Amino acid sequence: MAQNRPLSPHLSIYRPMLTMMMSITHRITGVALYAGTLLLAWWLIAAATDAKSFETASWFMSSPFGRLVLFGFTWSLFHHLMGGLRHFVWESGRGMDHPEREYLAQATLIGGIVLTVIVWVAAYMVR
Numbered sequence: 001m002a003q004n005r006p007l008s009p010h011l012s013i014y015r016p017m018l019t020m021m022m023s024i025t026h027r028i029t030g031v032a033l034y035a036g037t038l039l040l041a042w043w044l045i046a047a048a049t050d051a052k053s054f055e056t057a058s059w060f061m062s063s064p065f066g067r068l069v070l071f072g073f074t075w076s077l078f079h080h081l082m083g084g085l086r087h088f089v090w091e092s093g094r095g096m097d098h099p100e101r102e103y104l105a106q107a108t109l110i111g112g113i114v115l116t117v118i119v120w121v122a123a124y125m126v127r
Helices: 018-049 051-062 064-091 098-126
Strands: none
Touching: 018 051, 018 064, 018 098, 051 064, 064 098
């Protein structure tokens, strides 16, 4: 006989909130940082190997798809950083009440985007 076990209410009960979405995004950006670190390692190994390998890696990084990947890696890095700072504030015992919690989630989202744009604008200006 099948047992009637309780099921988790999941999203049928809980409505998605910004803090919940930021938590999920924080985990996704953590995984993306692993992939981006492999890409960075490929570029460094190619630079240490020979000119042909470095040319191939540089070609990929400067292609439109490569730049999109690098932009995503940059955003992942800054979004994950801002999420870590948000958790640091929470672990100090602050920002857990309703309005502060939402402000910190918004700051995480906006801060990651703004820092990414600043870095890319500065990189193109220097270039």
